[in-house]
Amino acid sequence: MDLWSIRIIVEDKFKELFSEYFEDFDGYLSSSLFQDNDLDSKYNKGKSNNLITNKLGEFHQNKYWILEILLEKKPEKKIINTNLNYLFKQFNQNKFYDYNEKNNDKGFLNKIYISKIINKDWLKENRSSFPSINIDNFYIYGSHIKKKCSENKIPIKIDASFAFGTGSHETTKSCLNSLTYLSKIYNPKSVLDYGCGTGILGIASKKILKNNKITFVDIDINALKLTKINLRLNNIISRKIFLSKSNTMKNFNKKKYYDLIFANILFSPLISLAPKLRYISKPNCFIILSGFLSNQITNIVNKYKLFGFKLKKKIIINGWGTIIMRRHF
Numbered sequence: 001m002d003l004w005s006i007r008i009i010v011e012d013k014f015k016e017l018f019s020e021y022f023e024d025f026d027g028y029l030s031s032s033l034f035q036d037n038d039l040d041s042k043y044n045k046g047k048s049n050n051l052i053t054n055k056l057g058e059f060h061q062n063k064y065w066i067l068e069i070l071l072e073k074k075p076e077k078k079i080i081n082t083n084l085n086y087l088f089k090q091f092n093q094n095k096f097y098d099y100n101e102k103n104n105d106k107g108f109l110n111k112i113y114i115s116k117i118i119n120k121d122w123l124k125e126n127r128s129s130f131p132s133i134n135i136d137n138f139y140i141y142g143s144h145i146k147k148k149c150s151e152n153k154i155p156i157k158i159d160a161s162f163a164f165g166t167g168s169h170e171t172t173k174s175c176l177n178s179l180t181y182l183s184k185i186y187n188p189k190s191v192l193d194y195g196c197g198t199g200i201l202g203i204a205s206k207k208i209l210k211n212n213k214i215t216f217v218d219i220d221i222n223a224l225k226l227t228k229i230n231l232r233l234n235n236i237i238s239r240k241i242f243l244s245k246s247n248t249m250k251n252f253n254k255k256k257y258y259d260l261i262f263a264n265i266l267f268s269p270l271i272s273l274a275p276k277l278r279y280i281s282k283p284n285c286f287i288i289l290s291g292f293l294s295n296q297i298t299n300i301v302n303k304y305k306l307f308g309f310k311l312k313k314k315i316i317i318n319g320w321g322t323i324i325m326r327r328h329f
Helices: 012-024 039-043 077-090 122-128 170-183 200-208 221-233 267-280 294-305
Strands: 003-011 028-035 064-071 111-117 133-135 138-141 154-157 190-194 213-218 241-243 258-264 281-293 309-317 320-327
Touching: 003 012, 012 028, 012 064, 012 077, 077 111, 133 170, 138 200, 154 200, 170 200, 170 258, 170 281, 170 309, 170 320, 190 200, 200 213, 200 221, 200 258, 213 221, 221 241, 258 267, 267 281, 267 294, 281 294, 294 309, 294 320
Parallel strands: 138 154, 190 213, 190 258, 213 241, 258 281
Antiparallel strands: 003 064, 003 111, 028 064, 133 138, 281 320, 309 320
16 A cells, blocks of 8 residues: 655644644544754755654654654645645744745745655554653553553553644643642542543543543544543543534533533634533533643633633643633632
């Protein structure tokens, strides 16, 4: 089977957002982030097939990353351009365009490199690029890592595969920071992980909190499949896993039902989600919202104030924002 590669250069603060965005593309298999110590000189060679990378992984601090998306079918350039530029327009970034060797353009940003590649076990290679991570009391690791954590850490085994949420991105880290903070002052009985991805936040909640019931919801059926896998990896049994926008919505969209809600998604859907979170949250419920830039925090807070939520805490890591709010009426 032929595989196809799409490569673009993204700023550090956008790397996870674009990795997640490509998941809806036809034929999507996996995404990987590469760092190159001299991106400019590599691209000046003018041949996308000669693009050489050295270190794998998203856990190094770099200004730019090479994001490579693997597809099992040839991508349509027009669709790729349209979708990428639609997202970039939301962040006031320059437009992407196809790389063309004939134009002799020596820049490296805002180009789309598409090439046919040899088949190999990309999923295995992608997973092997994720090292273990320590966040507060949590030790997060993939099934490829055999090293055990210390006794004072809470182990969470997460295989990333096709969904967002390995603990590496700033938004996931700050959501886990928020969970640690709340666990010291609050013990919710019913928790919702809305936009669960790998299920990492719900799994972390189940491990650090006591006697709670976790509900997992996502718009992507592949994310829910992966959540089920990760629940088994962590010896957690749950039948509360639902696909949003389906006939199962009534099973999780319950009035005044949740004590704690996570929503680590994007700015626009979070704005739209405010009335629903008001409807399904109990009085005094905490919500942890993330997936937006720090300069969007004020807009999020003001929107949720209209629905009875009050800001309790905000966390900013490398330009990404996370807020904890509480329903007060």
